[in-house]
Amino acid sequence: MSAATQDTAVSTGSFTRAFLYLVLILFALFYLLPLYVMGVNSVKPLTEITGGNMMALPSVWTLEPWRQAWSTAQIGVEPTGLKPYFLNSILMVVPAVAISTIVGALNGYVLTKWRFRGDTWVFGLMLFSCFIPFQIVLIPMAVVLGKLGLAGSVPGLILVHVVYGIGFTTLYFRNYYASFPTELVRAAMIDGAGFFRIFWRILLPVSGPIAVVSVIWQFTNIWNDFLFGVSFGGTSQPMTVALNNLVQSSTGVKEYNVHFAGAILAALPTLLVYIVAGRYFVRGLMAGSVKG
Amino acid sequence: MGFLDIRNVTKSYGSVEVLHRVDVAVEEGEFLVLVGPSGCGKSTLLNMIAGLEGISGGEIAIKGRVVNGVHPSKRNIAMVFQSYALYPNMTVGQNMTFGLEMHGVPKPEREEALSRVAKLLQIDHLLDRKPGQLSGGQRQRVAMGRALVRNPDVFLFDEPLSNLDAKLRVDMRTEIKKLHQSLKTTIVYVTHDQIEAMTLSTRIAVMNKGHVQQLGTPKEIYDTPANVFVATFMGSPAMNLVPATVVMEGGVPHAAVTDADGTPRHLRFSQANLAAWAGKPILLGIRPEAITDPEGADRKSANIVALANRVGVTEPAGSDTFVTMQLSGKDIVARMRADALVAPGQVFDFAVNMEKAVAFDPATEERIAP
Ligand SMILES: Nc1ncnc2c1ncn2[C@@H]1O[C@H](COP(=O)(O)OP(=O)(O)OP(=O)(O)O)[C@@H](O)[C@H]1O
Ligand SMILES: [Mg+2]
Numbered sequence: 001m002s003a004a005t006q007d008t009a010v011s012t013g014s015f016t017r018a019f020l021y022l023v024l025i026l027f028a029l030f031y032l033l034p035l036y037v038m039g040v041n042s043v044k045p046l047t048e049i050t051g052g053n054m055m056a057l058p059s060v061w062t063l064e065p066w067r068q069a070w071s072t073a074q075i076g077v078e079p080t081g082l083k084p085y086f087l088n089s090i091l092m093v094v095p096a097v098a099i100s101t102i103v104g105a106l107n108g109y110v111l112t113k114w115r116f117r118g119d120t121w122v123f124g125l126m127l128f129s130c131f132i133p134f135q136i137v138l139i140p141m142a143v144v145l146g147k148l149g150l151a152g153s154v155p156g157l158i159l160v161h162v163v164y165g166i167g168f169t170t171l172y173f174r175n176y177y178a179s180f181p182t183e184l185v186r187a188a189m190i191d192g193a194g195f196f197r198i199f200w201r202i203l204l205p206v207s208g209p210i211a212v213v214s215v216i217w218q219f220t221n222i223w224n225d226f227l228f229g230v231s232f233g234g235t236s237q238p239m240t241v242a243l244n245n246l247v248q249s250s251t252g253v254k255e256y257n258v259h260f261a262g263a264i265l266a267a268l269p270t271l272l273v274y275i276v277a278g279r280y281f282v283r284g285l286m287a288g289s290v291k292g
Numbered sequence: 293m294g295f296l297d298i299r300n301v302t303k304s305y306g307s308v309e310v311l312h313r314v315d316v317a318v319e320e321g322e323f324l325v326l327v328g329p330s331g332c333g334k335s336t337l338l339n340m341i342a343g344l345e346g347i348s349g350g351e352i353a354i355k356g357r358v359v360n361g362v363h364p365s366k367r368n369i370a371m372v373f374q375s376y377a378l379y380p381n382m383t384v385g386q387n388m389t390f391g392l393e394m395h396g397v398p399k400p401e402r403e404e405a406l407s408r409v410a411k412l413l414q415i416d417h418l419l420d421r422k423p424g425q426l427s428g429g430q431r432q433r434v435a436m437g438r439a440l441v442r443n444p445d446v447f448l449f450d451e452p453l454s455n456l457d458a459k460l461r462v463d464m465r466t467e468i469k470k471l472h473q474s475l476k477t478t479i480v481y482v483t484h485d486q487i488e489a490m491t492l493s494t495r496i497a498v499m500n501k502g503h504v505q506q507l508g509t510p511k512e513i514y515d516t517p518a519n520v521f522v523a524t525f526m527g528s529p530a531m532n533l534v535p536a537t538v539v540m541e542g543g544v545p546h547a548a549v550t551d552a553d554g555t556p557r558h559l560r561f562s563q564a565n566l567a568a569w570a571g572k573p574i575l576l577g578i579r580p581e582a583i584t585d586p587e588g589a590d591r592k593s594a595n596i597v598a599l600a601n602r603v604g605v606t607e608p609a610g611s612d613t614f615v616t617m618q619l620s621g622k623d624i625v626a627r628m629r630a631d632a633l634v635a636p637g638q639v640f641d642f643a644v645n646m647e648k649a650v651a652f653d654p655a656t657e658e659r660i661a662p
Pocket of ligand 1: 305310328329330331332333334335336337484
């Protein structure tokens with residue numbers, strides 16, 4: 001990756017180069033500033049925040065705010081901390097990402113390699129689903145979940161996110177598989193492999209980059225979703241809703257240090273996914289768009 | 293009934309018919325080449341034999357069993373694709389045995405078949421590599437190996453050499469021919485390269501616009517092309533076609549043409565049946581190698597006609613010298629020995645082997661003689 005960037009970089013004089021770095025570093029600092037504020041304030045006692053400078057490093061270091069945010073903070077009426085909600089989020093996000101990615105891959109496979117009459121229409125409608133705002137589907141979705149008996153449960157949230165995500169994942173995989181040579185599928189057919197065998201043995205092993213794109217996209221979207229969570233979460237609300245309840249509570253003193261720790265906790269999983277899979281993300285996006 | 297029967301097969305996409313009543317019977321051990329210009333339906337026909345495209349009309353039978361509707365994997369065929377279609381995530385060995393694995397062949401037998409074919413194709417040192425780590429020629433071999441391990445009834449090749457450079461293409465051509473001679477398998481081979489068609493085949497089907505124009509041995513196709521299309525498509529440089537009129541002289545039909553200076557000339561035909569065309573216009577077809585310098589003329593021919601004509605352009609090509617001149621207002625090409633002494637603008641005595649001449653009806657473009 002870095003070799004590729006250097007190859008394509010325009011060569012410049014050392015003065016321009018220094019100037020470029022300076023600008024880039026300034027930008028980076030600017031973007032990192034909120035993280036810094038969150039970080040330092042989550043390890044200070046509350047008195048240091050209310051009485052002093054938000055930007056200063058703590059004079060007394062403490063992990064107490066983190067412990068509180070995780071396990072004892074008041075969320076709504078219960079002093080449970082964010083822990084159970086974090087668990088809810090995990091229970092929701094893992095199956096939802098897995099299912100929507102697998103279904104998207106299958107859809108992409110069918111739409112490119114097992115084409116049928118009207119397939120472009122089907123794909124068009126799926127694309128269309130990417131542009132429907134969340135708010136429009138709230139009421140019909142509530143009705144459907146009610147009828148299915150899934151209202152206010154984790155499986156209900158999984159269903160909502162899978163349905164909403166399939167449009168995107170199908171788009172990704174369809175475009176990726178469109179450049180996959182059809183002759184390979186034909187060769188496998190002659191070799192005697194069936195529908196699933198071809199998918200499993202021939203296509204899936206080369207789908208790594210686009211699967212990463214799909215997983216990152218779905219993970220961040222589902223993890224960060226607030227609207228569906230607050231509408232359909234019921235008793236199994238996700239992390240985002242709990243964080244809101246923690247921060248927005250109007251009773252008692254505002255424990256900013258706990259809030260900061262909670263916010264970081266809520267952002268941690270997506271951060272982790274980006275760090276682990278981020279470099280494949282760009283690669284996968286490119287693979288889908290430009291060939292070769 | 294043949295080993296592979298294609299009976300009255302048609303193919304339509306919607307309302308467009310792209311193959312019209314194709315009828316070919318292939319005997320066991322034959323090497324049939326489907327040749328024709330781009331878009332004539334060669335690949336479509338091959339894919340129908342393979343079962344990758346549906347059959348709109350007629351039927352295809354392999355070893356007497358009608359296979360319309362039989363799944364590709366159950367037809368006992370193997371196919372080599374133009375792009376080789378090697379599975380990128382599998383090693384060469386896995387690529388070659390994938391078909392056997394899918395057909396439930398036990399591992400020891402797979403290994404045995406693999407080592408036998410790998411030795412035959414001299415790729416046994418490549419078995420652990422991925423296709424991405426192979427050269428074009430090696431990929432080509434692996435693709436053929438994948439077809440060979442299955443021991444199929446019919447091999448289907450779709451332009452397997454068109455991705456190789458010129459030299460390798462010639463080498464692989466010889467190799468395929470050798471393979472066919474030693475294994476004696478039935479092969480249907482698609483190409484748009486007429487030299488490949490001539491050198492490899494035992495029979496050729498020349499196709500154009502979804503019709504089989506002519507089906508025959510390479511010699512039949514070359515010497516007695518069924519129509520103007522086949523005559524010009526097969527052979528390089530192409531057959532010379534000039535407008536002429538049949539005239540009778542001493543009871544023998546002659547072709548009346550005019551040379552480069554506008555002087556009328558009469559070239560004696562060997563084919564007596566052209567007497568029926570006396571006074572009528574025809575298209576006279578002469579292959580470049582039938583027009584030579586007198587010393588280079590075919591000694592066995594009973595009908596060498598002298599033709600003095602003004603030389604237009606000479607193109608020495610190493611082994612031969614090609615001479616372009618005018619006949620009946622058309623540019624024609626003669627193939628001379630490399631050291632024939634011809635100079636542009638000079639009037640030269642050419643020898644025309646009229647025994648090899650072909651005549652076509654200008655209206656229907658069908659062959660009328662021989
Ligand atoms: N899916 C399709 N829908 C409509 N027409 C098609 C389809 N596939 C092929 N054709 C048409 O069928 C004809 C034959 O195509 P085919 O691929 O068999 O040509 P070919 O002889 O193999 O040519 P080439 O040498 O370029 O490979 C072409 O005119 C093509 O446009
Ligand atoms: Mg083709």
